[in-house]
Amino acid sequence: MIKFLAFVLLLATLVAAAVFFLLENPDRFKNQISQGIESSTGYEVTVAGELSWRYWPPIAINAEQIQLSIPGEPPFIKLDRVSVDIDLMPLITQQRIVDINELSVTGGDISLRVDGNGKANWELPDTGSTPTPPGDSGSADIAQTSTLQSFWAEDLAISYVDIQAGTDYAVSLTKLSTSALTSDRPFDISLIATIQDNVENVMASIESTGQLQYTSSNDQFGFDELITTINLQVNNSPYPEVNLTSKGQWRLSQQTIVLTRNDIRVSSANITSTGMINLGGAAPRYDGVIILQTADPSQLSRDFDIELPVSFLQFTADVAIDPTVIHMRTLEGEFDESTFKGTATLEFSPVAAITADIRIDKLDATAYLADAPAADASPGNTPASKSDVPLDSELIPVELLRDTFVKTIIRIDSLTLEGRALRNAKLELRNDGRVLDLIANASGYDGKIVLSARTQLIREISTELKLSLDRLDISKLIEVEGITGTLTAHSDINFDGSLMSQLEETLVGKSTFTIKDGTLDVRPLKSVAETIDTLRGKTSSVSEWPDIMPFDSMAGEHVFTDGVTTGQVFNANLENLSVTALGGISLQTEMLNFDVTTTLKKTEQGKFKVSDQLSGIRWPLTCTGKFSDSPSDLCLGKDGAISQLVTEIVKQDLQRRGSKKIEELINDKVPEEYQDITTELFKNLFKN
Numbered sequence: 001m002i003k004f005l006a007f008v009l010l011l012a013t014l015v016a017a018a019v020f021f022l023l024e025n026p027d028r029f030k031n032q033i034s035q036g037i038e039s040s041t042g043y044e045v046t047v048a049g050e051l052s053w054r055y056w057p058p059i060a061i062n063a064e065q066i067q068l069s070i071p072g073e074p075p076f077i078k079l080d081r082v083s084v085d086i087d088l089m090p091l092i093t094q095q096r097i098v099d100i101n102e103l104s105v106t107g108g109d110i111s112l113r114v115d116g117n118g119k120a121n122w123e124l125p126d127t128g129s130t131p132t133p134p135g136d137s138g139s140a141d142i143a144q145t146s147t148l149q150s151f152w153a154e155d156l157a158i159s160y161v162d163i164q165a166g167t168d169y170a171v172s173l174t175k176l177s178t179s180a181l182t183s184d185r186p187f188d189i190s191l192i193a194t195i196q197d198n199v200e201n202v203m204a205s206i207e208s209t210g211q212l213q214y215t216s217s218n219d220q221f222g223f224d225e226l227i228t229t230i231n232l233q234v235n236n237s238p239y240p241e242v243n244l245t246s247k248g249q250w251r252l253s254q255q256t257i258v259l260t261r262n263d264i265r266v267s268s269a270n271i272t273s274t275g276m277i278n279l280g281g282a283a284p285r286y287d288g289v290i291i292l293q294t295a296d297p298s299q300l301s302r303d304f305d306i307e308l309p310v311s312f313l314q315f316t317a318d319v320a321i322d323p324t325v326i327h328m329r330t331l332e333g334e335f336d337e338s339t340f341k342g343t344a345t346l347e348f349s350p351v352a353a354i355t356a357d358i359r360i361d362k363l364d365a366t367a368y369l370a371d372a373p374a375a376d377a378s379p380g381n382t383p384a385s386k387s388d389v390p391l392d393s394e395l396i397p398v399e400l401l402r403d404t405f406v407k408t409i410i411r412i413d414s415l416t417l418e419g420r421a422l423r424n425a426k427l428e429l430r431n432d433g434r435v436l437d438l439i440a441n442a443s444g445y446d447g448k449i450v451l452s453a454r455t456q457l458i459r460e461i462s463t464e465l466k467l468s469l470d471r472l473d474i475s476k477l478i479e480v481e482g483i484t485g486t487l488t489a490h491s492d493i494n495f496d497g498s499l500m501s502q503l504e505e506t507l508v509g510k511s512t513f514t515i516k517d518g519t520l521d522v523r524p525l526k527s528v529a530e531t532i533d534t535l536r537g538k539t540s541s542v543s544e545w546p547d548i549m550p551f552d553s554m555a556g557e558h559v560f561t562d563g564v565t566t567g568q569v570f571n572a573n574l575e576n577l578s579v580t581a582l583g584g585i586s587l588q589t590e591m592l593n594f595d596v597t598t599t600l601k602k603t604e605q606g607k608f609k610v611s612d613q614l615s616g617i618r619w620p621l622t623c624t625g626k627f628s629d630s631p632s633d634l635c636l637g638k639d640g641a642i643s644q645l646v647t648e649i650v651k652q653d654l655q656r657r658g659s660k661k662i663e664e665l666i667n668d669k670v671p672e673e674y675q676d677i678t679t680e681l682f683k684n685l686f687k688n
Contacts, residue, residue: 042124044071060085060102076121080107080155104152114162148181168198178212186213186224205231210246221250240267240303255280259288267303268296275319286321292333309368310335317344324349331358338363351433353405362414396436396498402457406431415442420476422449434458447472447486461498465509467491474515485518485554493560504587505563515554520574522549524621525598542600549607551575570594576601577608581623590628596621 049064063082069075085101113121158171174192181187191208210226223246230242247261257277264271275288292315294300297308315333319326325347332341342358412425422444430437436455441448448470455463469489477487493509496502522545529542556572556579563584570581578601583594598619600608 042071044069046075070121070124073121076111076113078109079105081105101149102152103148103150105154105156107155108157110156110158112158112160114164116163118164149179151178151181152176166199170196170198172196181214183214183216186211186222188212201235203233218251219253221252223248223250242266267294268299269294283322283324286319288319289316290319291316312336315340336364347405351405352403354408355406356408356410358409359411360413362416363412364416366416366418393500394498395500395503396455396461396463398457398461398498401431401436402433404431405433406436420444431457445472445476460496462496463494465491465493465495467511469513474518482521483515483518485515485551487513487515489513500588504565507560507564508562509560511558513556513558515574517552518554519548519550520554521547523547524623525619528619528621545608551607568594575608583623585627590626592623592625592627594623596623 046067046069047063047065048067050062051064052062053060061084063084064080066077066079066082067075068077083102083104083106085103111121115121153173153176156171156173156176158173160169160171161167172194174194175190176193177190179188189208189210189212191206194203194205196203206228208226208228210228211224212226213222213224214220215222226244226246228244228246230244232239232242243265245261245263246259248257248259250257256279259273259275259277262273264273270293272291273288275286278285278287292313294313297310297313300306301308313333313335315331317328317332318330319328321327325345328344330341331344332339334340338360340358340360342356344356344358345354347353347355406429408427408429410427410429412427413423415422415425422442425442426440428437428439434457436453436457438451438453438455440451443449448468449472450468450470451466453463453465455461467490469487472487473484474487475484489511490513491509491511493507493511495508496506522542526543526545526547529540551574554572554574556570558571559569561567561569565586566584568582568584570579572579578599579596580599581594581596583592585592598621599617600619
């Protein structure tokens, strides 16, 4: 037994000595490796540095300064160091099959270029012949790999520039490692890399782990539970972290990636997709189904600096996506208490554009248009100081509209605003960067509303607006109790600029209206009449009117002459009553200030009959306050005008009496044939 052990030790010593003798000068393998790779692939390989052995641990061959190129061209791959841990005996005995325990690459540059003619620097020229297979006469043999137990690469710089397509990418590969690479068996993979788009100034840091499997029968890679984390920066601004979990196949021969599961988590949004990525065309394209859900849109809004004024959002879309467009061929979902469906397209090149046709079943827009909540005024929390000057607001986002084309139609079956309901609402918006057109219509308040607007977005900003109201119930349209009836109106107005302040300063135009079968709150007139009655010591017919007077028809017009704060003119007539108002309003503070004059004509019929003493008299009022105030609270007798009004009434009464006395004298003293001539002579002495 002792002799046998001594024999084994002696044999191992001899084998080790033989191995070290054979491996003493590894440079003798340089030509064998280079010629073998070139004959197999057509690429030229140069080992510019040393070729040495690492004896422990474990035994491996190291190569430095390896270059790969097309014959006669500069190298496109330069590797600093390559280490191969292989089974020695197949290599020493010149066998054709060897097993590699580990292949590692450390440091280097890979430069991929496509010139203006579409020629890539890694594409071999088409010579009409194929490389001579290894083993043929006149070629050097290189061992073929049976298995690769693990692969490791680190600190690689990869650049890809396509002059024809205008792309420029830089990849920094920090680490890439795998388990045993064997066909038809799964292997693990781990990746850490950074990708920089030098054209768009976008950078993505990527970490990925998972399991891959290559199937030789159909030439495809399968991936299962591939978990990826992406940190994105656009123009040096960071975006929320993106986490992906993917499962599918990469079909090499078909140049497609099939996603059987792809879950994305970003900010508060969860996105699930299934579909196919086509890599064979001019640009990658995705076709499939996407499901998005977020229970906290406010977090999504903060993270991406967008406005999502909803508390819940979920939708499903059948999509087609490429680098220039997102086309949602079918789209349906819900937000808050509303559901929607339709189609939408987002284009990014050559210009940003939105095309959509969406139908919403019901929408309560009150909350979406409400002002932000007031600051907390609880003890210990001092509210921020508030300026007395209202902040200006942008009515028309000119810069956004110049850069984004829009062609959308939104239909809302039931639209609610501050408790008031509209039916069958439709909004159509078209913008080509030069002109913005808006057309909207809806049924509601027992009538029909139509609005159209056209805004010039180039040179001087200006807007033409037309509004038509057809037989609307005023009591349902506004909360003011001062007037009721059925309103028909048409407005044609214009303003310059895009800010609220510019609208207030430049608004001009005219509105005409009629109100049928309505009522009018006449308490402001009665209040003035009671004051006059007190001064005159008489009770007028106006004081005896009911507070709410019915009427058959009112017609009038409203004119903006120079903005909204001043210069507004309002005229209205019903039966023998006419109203004229001069003044203005503030849209930001929702206040109005008008001087109102009411005149009553003499009539023997109608509900607004007045005595002879009050006919033709100008009744002065001042209407000042909030839009929501009732006329009885808004409009009061004008200070300093009551005495003038009494004077006018007395003067008119004297004129009436004098005219009546002359008429009596003419009838009594003048012969009948001369009465008409005499009346004509005195007609201008007193006016009836």
